[in-house]
Amino acid sequence: MTRTSGSAVDVRGLRVVRGSTTALDGVDVRVAEGAITGLLGPSGSGKTTLIRSILGVQVTAAGSVTVLGHPAGSGALRREVGYVTQAPSVYPDLTVAENLRYFARVLGVPDVRADVERVLDVVDLHEQRRQLTATLSGGQASRVNLAAALLGTPHLVVLDEPTVGLDPVLRDSLWGTFSEIAATGTAVLVSSHVMDEAVRCDHLILLRAGRVLARGTPAELLIRTGTDSAEQAFLALVRQGHDTGGRDGPRPDRDGPAS
Numbered sequence: 001m002t003r004t005s006g007s008a009v010d011v012r013g014l015r016v017v018r019g020s021t022t023a024l025d026g027v028d029v030r031v032a033e034g035a036i037t038g039l040l041g042p043s044g045s046g047k048t049t050l051i052r053s054i055l056g057v058q059v060t061a062a063g064s065v066t067v068l069g070h071p072a073g074s075g076a077l078r079r080e081v082g083y084v085t086q087a088p089s090v091y092p093d094l095t096v097a098e099n100l101r102y103f104a105r106v107l108g109v110p111d112v113r114a115d116v117e118r119v120l121d122v123v124d125l126h127e128q129r130r131q132l133t134a135t136l137s138g139g140q141a142s143r144v145n146l147a148a149a150l151l152g153t154p155h156l157v158v159l160d161e162p163t164v165g166l167d168p169v170l171r172d173s174l175w176g177t178f179s180e181i182a183a184t185g186t187a188v189l190v191s192s193h194v195m196d197e198a199v200r201c202d203h204l205i206l207l208r209a210g211r212v213l214a215r216g217t218p219a220e221l222l223i224r225t226g227t228d229s230a231e232q233a234f235l236a237l238v239r240q241g242h243d244t245g246g247r248d249g250p251r252p253d254r255d256g257p258a259s
């Protein structure tokens with residue numbers, strides 16, 4: 001299996017059918033190493049389905065999903081991919097440090113103590129290390145989830161709507177942490193339906209109705225649409241109705257028009 005240079009994730013021609021819905025319809029996506037890629041789109045556009053496909057837990061109808069040079073879901077990726085779900089994924093009746101030690105052992109991290117200290121550092125939760133997870137604030141709980149996903153130094157971190165329900169200050173601080181993680185060379189894929197978070201990403205993939213509506217840097221999308229906010233850019237792209245750029249150039253055959 002070849003690995004596209006600089007790409008942690010390479011999705012080609014992905015089609016997924018869930019129930020009677022075509023959740024993804026011929027999607028091509030790359031996620032770059034050492035950068036934050038934002039996966040944006042309204043509710044039901046296919047963000048979670050794409051994330052599930054990248055994690056290798058989604059039955060696909062056509063196409064390929066390659067993660068760090070391996071087919072999505074391969075055993076080789078177990079320690080390589082960190083995933084932060086929308087729901088809390090740590091044990092409420094354990095302390096922060098107990099949770100992290102437990103997950104580090106499950107992952108088979110060689111030096112559990114050192115790795116737990118490292119991730120506590122990244123998410124700035126040293127003070128809460130002995131606190132029961134159930135008693136943490138919403139923002140602190142999000143940080144424990146993130147810390148658990150960072151154990152074992154993954155090369156790809158996938159976050160599904162990580163800032164939902166957080167106040168603007170906490171959101172800002174969490175995005176700062178994502179930038180720090182990306183700066184270490186890790187590929188960070190963040191889904192969000194909050195368009196104003198788009199400016200915090202290095203690359204954007206806009207999904208609509210199971211298709212890629214557009215992709216590019218935030219600045220490129222604003223210039224292309226002649227707008228000054230991600231939300232307006234998204235609406236302008238919906239009106240234009242097709243993917244007008246990105247790595248492959250126009251792909252009206254595959255990515256548009258969006259329905």
Ligand SMILES: Nc1ncnc2c1ncn2[C@@H]1O[C@H](COP(=O)(O)OP(=O)(O)OP(=O)(O)O)[C@@H](O)[C@H]1O
Pocket residue numbers: 018019020021022023041042043044045046047048049050193
């Ligand atoms: N288990 C399922 N059975 C049938 N259809 C499903 C199932 N899960 C998702 N879908 C449909 O697939 C489409 C894509 O859903 P998906 O959850 O990927 O969207 P999303 O962009 O993540 O939405 P949200 O922002 O609301 O989480 C939607 O039309 C949804 O109704």
